[in-house]
Amino acid sequence: MPGDAPLTVAVIGAGIVGLCAALEVQRAGHHVLLVEPGEPGGRQAASYGNATWINPGAIMPISLPGLWRKVPGFLLDRTGPFTLRWRDLPRHAGWLARFIAAGRDWERIGICARQRYPLCKHTVTDHRAYADEAGVGHLIRQEGLVYVYPDRTAFAAESRIWAMRRELGIRFSEIEEPELRRLQPELSPAYRFGARLDDAGQIADPGAYCAALARLLEARGAQRITARATGFVIDGGRLSAVVTDRGPLACDRAVIAAGIGSAGLAKLAGDRVPLISERGYHVVIPEPGVELGAGLMPSDGQMGVVSTPQGLRLAGQVELADPDADPDWRRADILLGYARKMFPGQAKRFETARIDRWMGNRPSTPDGLPCIGIASGSADIVHAFGHAHTGLTQAPATGRLVAALIDGREPPFDPTPYSARRFAR
Numbered sequence: 001m002p003g004d005a006p007l008t009v010a011v012i013g014a015g016i017v018g019l020c021a022a023l024e025v026q027r028a029g030h031h032v033l034l035v036e037p038g039e040p041g042g043r044q045a046a047s048y049g050n051a052t053w054i055n056p057g058a059i060m061p062i063s064l065p066g067l068w069r070k071v072p073g074f075l076l077d078r079t080g081p082f083t084l085r086w087r088d089l090p091r092h093a094g095w096l097a098r099f100i101a102a103g104r105d106w107e108r109i110g111i112c113a114r115q116r117y118p119l120c121k122h123t124v125t126d127h128r129a130y131a132d133e134a135g136v137g138h139l140i141r142q143e144g145l146v147y148v149y150p151d152r153t154a155f156a157a158e159s160r161i162w163a164m165r166r167e168l169g170i171r172f173s174e175i176e177e178p179e180l181r182r183l184q185p186e187l188s189p190a191y192r193f194g195a196r197l198d199d200a201g202q203i204a205d206p207g208a209y210c211a212a213l214a215r216l217l218e219a220r221g222a223q224r225i226t227a228r229a230t231g232f233v234i235d236g237g238r239l240s241a242v243v244t245d246r247g248p249l250a251c252d253r254a255v256i257a258a259g260i261g262s263a264g265l266a267k268l269a270g271d272r273v274p275l276i277s278e279r280g281y282h283v284v285i286p287e288p289g290v291e292l293g294a295g296l297m298p299s300d301g302q303m304g305v306v307s308t309p310q311g312l313r314l315a316g317q318v319e320l321a322d323p324d325a326d327p328d329w330r331r332a333d334i335l336l337g338y339a340r341k342m343f344p345g346q347a348k349r350f351e352t353a354r355i356d357r358w359m360g361n362r363p364s365t366p367d368g369l370p371c372i373g374i375a376s377g378s379a380d381i382v383h384a385f386g387h388a389h390t391g392l393t394q395a396p397a398t399g400r401l402v403a404a405l406i407d408g409r410e411p412p413f414d415p416t417p418y419s420a421r422r423f424a425r
């Protein structure tokens with residue numbers, strides 16, 4: 001409670017969600033133990049390789065009405081944005097059925113969008129504040145994000161989605177072809193219409209940003225523990241330690257923010273959460289010969305295309321597969337194909353570039369909402385995982401909610417939709 005003695009809080013996982021939670025818990029006056037076996041925001045984390053978007057308009061879940069009709073095509077089409085390995089189908093069938101059911105009608109989508117909005121709304125302002133405190137303000141870009149379409153008809157086909165954004169007060173501008181050409185002259189003439197989310201932005205280098213936030217935490221007294229959490233010591237519902245592969249860590253509270261590694265820990269804390277990896281890929285093309293202002297999202301490829309300090313990054317693809325299975329680099333090559341399609345004038349350069357390919361695990365629940373809330377097995381453990389496609393965007397608001405739950409303070413917004421208990425029903 002506010003005003004009481006500071007607590008020792010173990011935050012498990014130093015991806016963007018754990019880091020933001022740790023910053024907010026620390027701001028509330030508590031001592032933080034940051035438990036992470038790798039480097040904060042290192043290549044093992046989804047927070048490293050994403051599309052860099054911080055987007056107040058990220059209100060839509062991925063599962064939308066009509067998806068079920070497309071599933072057979074996903075199984076057959078090796079080049080589409082969504083794929084499922086045949087051998088993984090039996091294991092993922094239950095999750096997939098819930099995923100499709102969650103998006104079965106537009107009324108449901110509207111409810112989900114409104115529940116997602118408080119997590120997204122202030123993302124750019126929040127990240128800017130953190131970045132300034134960490135001395136990396138230059139990593140935040142606020143040029144908006146542009147969805148690009150073959151034409152206005154393709155945009156109009158998504159009118160329901162844009163109408164929901166408008167209803168929530170999310171600003172966007174329509175961009176006709178001449179303006180699109182002026183904004184991004186290198187973009188292929190195959191894209192003739194754009195819609196810009198005016199208040200969205202990017203974190204130019206999310207890995208470097210996470211590393212800076214970890215340094216900020218340490219400078220303010222947090223302790224980094226290089227270890228993997230494996231369990232909890234809970235007695236009569238009260239937590240006394242987080243168990244790690246390096247021994248037990250005494251603490252008063254714990255936050256489970258281990259991305260795809262969270263489900264096992266959540267189970268030990270009393271909650272069974274259907275969490276799987278929607279694996280994603282990126283390619284980074286150094287010296288691409290094109291510099292983007294706003295980030296782009298081509299409607300046909302469904303990926304983020306952004307300029308980063310390392311080069312042009314294309315990040316996307318959804319592959320339902322075991323997190324530990326070998327990457328299928330053909331998925332990265334599909335992204336590369338889009339780089340050639342979008343910027344045909346530069347395609348030759350891309351052939352000889354030393355391309356960085358990366359695969360990471362989006363921690364995904366089937367219903368488009370993360371798990372944030374007090375664990376069923378102990379009121380001293382708080383869940384903060386399952387942000388799927390939008391964890392970079394939703395991390396600061398998640399952090400604020402986590403800190404309020406730990407202190408028993410009035411939460412900044414209603415946490416009920418994010419409770420892990422929804423899966424027990």
Ligand SMILES: Cc1cc2nc3c(=O)[nH]c(=O)nc-3n(C[C@H](O)[C@H](O)[C@H](O)COP(=O)(O)OP(=O)(O)OC[C@H]3O[C@@H](n4cnc5c(N)ncnc54)[C@H](O)[C@@H]3O)c2cc1C
Nearest residue numbers: 013015017046047050051053229259261280390391392393
């Ligand atoms: C291709 C791609 C593009 C994306 N684009 C965007 C985007 O543009 N905008 C957006 O908002 N989101 C995007 N996302 C999603 C976003 O990256 C994730 O939702 C977010 O990074 C999840 O953060 P996290 O902290 O929960 O998990 P992670 O970043 O994966 O971090 C989890 C950390 O926990 C550690 N860990 C695991 N197990 C344990 C354990 N037992 N003990 C201790 N530590 C442990 C791991 O080592 C890791 O460092 C994208 C994702 C992908 C893959």
